Amino acid sequence: MTTQVPDTLLDEVALGLAPDEDIRRVEELALADPSIAARLERARLRFLPLDDTAPEMPLPDGFWDRLRAQLDQAPARAANVVNLADRRLRRWRMTAMGGMAAAATLAAMLGWSLLQSPDPSVVAVLLDAEGEAVALIEGQPDNTTRVTLLERPDLPAGRVMQVWTKPDADGLPVSLGLLVAGRSDTLTVPGLPEPDASQLYEITAEPEGGSPTDLPTGPILGKGLAKKPVI
Amino acid sequence: MLGVARRMLRRSDLAEDAVQDALVLIWRRAHQYDPERGHARGWIFTILRNRCLTMLRHEDRGETTDPADERAVDDAFDRLPQSLDLRACLDGLEPETRRAILSSYVLGHSHGEIAGRMDAPLGSVKSWLRRGLVKLRECLT
Structure with missing residues (x-):
């Protein structure tokens, strides 16, 4: 019933290191299995503070x-x-x-x-x-x-x-x-x-x-x- | 949002395209967003980062080391608040491992790009990245 998804693969999906087909597969598994979704979410939240370190850029005119x-x-x-x-x-x-x-x-x-x-x-x-x-x-x-x-x-x-x-x-x-x-x-x-x-x-x-x-x-x-x- | 995209894509015009594409995707997928399962900000940034990664994978950046990239990675680490566990745990990694993890998230670099820039064999880069992620996860839990 449960599908094995290693934590490191989830990290690699969160980082964007995993190949596209792995990202797609993991996202589909996450849609079907709330426990995988929760682990993927945790992996993503671990790195989310890095998005706050990007320099602020005002929206351009137009x-x-x-x-x-x-x-x-x-x-x-x-x-x-x-x-x-x-x-x-x-x-x-x-x-x-x-x-x-x-x-x-x-x-x-x-x-x-x-x-x-x-x-x-x-x-x-x-x-x-x-x-x-x-x-x-x-x-x-x-x-x-x-x-x-x-x-x-x-x-x-x-x-x-x-x-x-x-x-x-x-x-x-x-x-x-x-x-x-x-x-x-x-x-x-x-x-x-x-x-x-x-x-x-x-x-x-x-x-x-x-x-x-x-x-x-x-x-x-x-x-x-x-x-x-x-x- | 624009700053994150600019950092990954290096060009302001591409960054604006990425943010606009991400906004359209967010509108399209809004019904998939489920507050019970996820963090709204994380959801939005995931869509934006995925859009940037797709744009990056279609563009050959070559293997030249750009000093601006080095700086972007250092700045990202320096700007993480001192109080944050992520910062302390990244600090506990070997400098090369930390740089590789940060370049993948901050610049969207692939295993191949990291190996090229570090002049290291792809296999070794992959294995020490994995070891680094295990260490980081243990440190963060």
């Missing part, structure tokens, strides 16, 4: 415009739809089985919300001015928005994170809500149109209680364009 242009072409390049759907099915099954054991942890709570929520309509990765990924946004058709913070943001005292989107590219930003606890959260706002591809999302630092003008006033902590995942 980055978002070029990304938008690439997104417009992206659907034509979509591939492996059937394969992905199959993997998702396997993942659901595993999450359903594995989730029970860890029910007491925060991780399980997040997993539970994943089980509860349908697949997102759109997903956006928000980057800060240095090009660091600061948050992952998943927008549902009813504008329930799951915000996963990837960095502990550097918030000035007395400020709170406010999440915005622009349902109409030429219109004004609309508030999706505040991350009051300063942590990842799921926000719900009624009455907005279903989020669409290329929709702008951003997080700004606003005074306690949110922007007084109902428009972003504070510095941008992260912004990004949405994209419909291929499911």
Whole structure:
């Protein structure tokens, strides 16, 4: 039942030293076997601090415009739809089985919300001015928005994170809500149109209680364009 | 993200391409991301690093030693916080083994590239890299 995967191979996959076919094989085994997935994850996390040692580089001018242009072409390049759907099915099954054991942890709570929520309509990765990924946004058709913070943001005292989107590219930003606890959260706002591809999302630092003008006033902590995942 | 890609790919324009490609891949695969099983930041960096590695494997960098690469590896080690176990454990390895492990992660070098740059037989490089990884793992647990 269990497949033997040596720890050193997992390390070599994490480092990028293993040949492509080994990387693919190990990733497939990890999808099917949560214990291999956990060991691979541990191997990757061991080296993750090295990514923080890379010099910071500001995003060049025109980055978002070029990304938008690439997104417009992206659907034509979509591939492996059937394969992905199959993997998702396997993942659901595993999450359903594995989730029970860890029910007491925060991780399980997040997993539970994943089980509860349908697949997102759109997903956006928000980057800060240095090009660091600061948050992952998943927008549902009813504008329930799951915000996963990837960095502990550097918030000035007395400020709170406010999440915005622009349902109409030429219109004004609309508030999706505040991350009051300063942590990842799921926000719900009624009455907005279903989020669409290329929709702008951003997080700004606003005074306690949110922007007084109902428009972003504070510095941008992260912004990004949405994209419909291929499911 | 851009800094990680620039360090591996050496060129800013390629680094920007890699970050953009990685963002598109992240969007496509977002439904595969499972917070119960993984760390979001680790997941994103894995996608970015894999994208950079694919770009690197399609490009022949030759076997010349670039002083900028040497510096990038030294800087990566120096910038690891002193308090981190990874730093202490890397510090406990032979200098060549440490350099080989760091060049694979930081610069995306393959076994062959490491052997070429160190002017050592491929077989020996592979075996002392493996021994180094075993030592590192024991030290980190």
